[in-house]
Amino acid sequence: MPGKQPYTIRGDLPRFRPTSPGEDLWLALRDMYVSDSESAYPTLELVDLPRWLEPPGPFAERHIDVAVTTTAYRLLKTAKRVQKEAALDGEATRSSAGQSLVEDHVWRHMVEHMEFAALDPRPRRVLPYLVYRSLLAGNADIGTQARATTLHEAQDPIDSQVRCYCCGDTLWSPDFETPLREISLDHIWPRTLGGISTPDNLLPICAPCNGAKEDRASWSVFGVVFDHALSERGGHDEERLLGLALHRRAAGALATSEYLTLKEAFVKLGPRTDVELIDEAVDRHFFNFRAHDAEKFSFTE
Ligand SMILES: [Zn+2]
Known part of the structure; x- marks a missing residue:
């Protein structure tokens, strides 16, 4: 692709304070996905999202965390598959041979499926290691x-x-x-x-x-799942799902603006507040709702 800008790493993006290896992975992916170029939605074309998972047009470029979260899931899935296929128990996974095996497979997956890995060698040093550490973290139960x-x-x-x-x-x-x-x-x-x-x-x-939350991490994934639920399934615990999504979005914004951990932000914010429609004349749609402090946390225009 001549003339196309490689994806640049932006270390200066605002971030929340990570506590889990998975958060380090997510932040590294996001930094990598943010392009300085004005070209159309690089994140979405990179990960080939299922159609219904794409945020609506005007929101696509702002909400790259849908793409970043989906990519993080895929990389972790690859690592888990390696662990399973090689029948690695906890100890074997933690060994240096186990680490090399997982990291090599993850890198191969990235080169095959993610355009940026082939274009830019820098992730080679960082991402497979972060995926490996995330795998170890996910393996551990609550003591x-x-x-x-x-x-x-x-x-x-x-x-x-x-x-x-x-x-x-x-x-x-x-x-x-x-x-x-x-x-x-x-x-x-x-x-x-x-x-x-x-x-x-x-x-x-x-x-x-x-039950409603499942294992979704990103408020924007919640959001598009909510929109999908509205159109496809209709009303399945939708208010709770919407509340969870807006709550998480607010906590993420608070954690980022004050450099807190997500837990600290949730504790500071308290449980979710009532959800309200922003514009009565417009359809029910994730981006047409707000909760918590509308000024600071709701990302309304
Ligand atoms: Zn509850």
């Missing part, structure tokens, strides 16, 4: 100590209750019969995307929010 610390920190200092960080429902109170330790914890950055099982990446969550 007893991490669970206890997370729950202890999540208790309200006044009434000792534990609430869902997404919707605010009470999950535990001192007069409940169930033990505190049985409450579900959410990986704020999902394990499938290299989220680590330490208190920095864990918060209590209720079953309905956990």
Whole structure:
């Protein structure tokens, strides 16, 4: 492709404070995908998104995190496949032979399927290693100590209750019969995307929010999934999905503007607020909703 600009690494993009290897991977991919050139949506053509996953036209260039998140999933999937096919257990995966095997396959996948890897050799040094570290993080379960610390920190200092960080429902109170330790914890950055099982990446969550959230990391993926759900499935827990997406978008914006971890941002923001339509005359559509502080966190025009 003569005359086409290679994708440049932009280390100066605003970022949140990462705690998981998967977040390092995501931020590195995003830096790589941002092009200085004015050419049309380089991110979308790079990863060949399923049609329904593409944000609508005017939003496409701003919301590259759909492409970045999809790419991160694909790279992690490749690493998991290698681990499975080579029958690597935890210890073998952590060995240097296991590391080389995973990193080599990931790099080969990138060269075959991602145009930028063939154009620009710099990712060779960084991305396979970050994918490998993300694989290790995702392999680890939540330990007893991490669970206890997370729950202890999540208790309200006044009434000792534990609430869902997404919707605010009470999950535990001192007069409940169930033990505190049985409450579900959410990986704020999902394990499938290299989220680590330490208190920095864990918060209590209720079953309905956990079910609606699945393992989606990006608010824009939530958003397009929401739009898809509206058009294809119609109304399947759509308000909750929308609330989760807007909440995550707000937390991401807050974390980025103040250089916080995503957990710190969620805690500072509190559970999600009511969702409102921005323009009554326009259809229901992800980008036509807001929640939290409309000025600061909703990305409205
Ligand atoms: Zn909830």
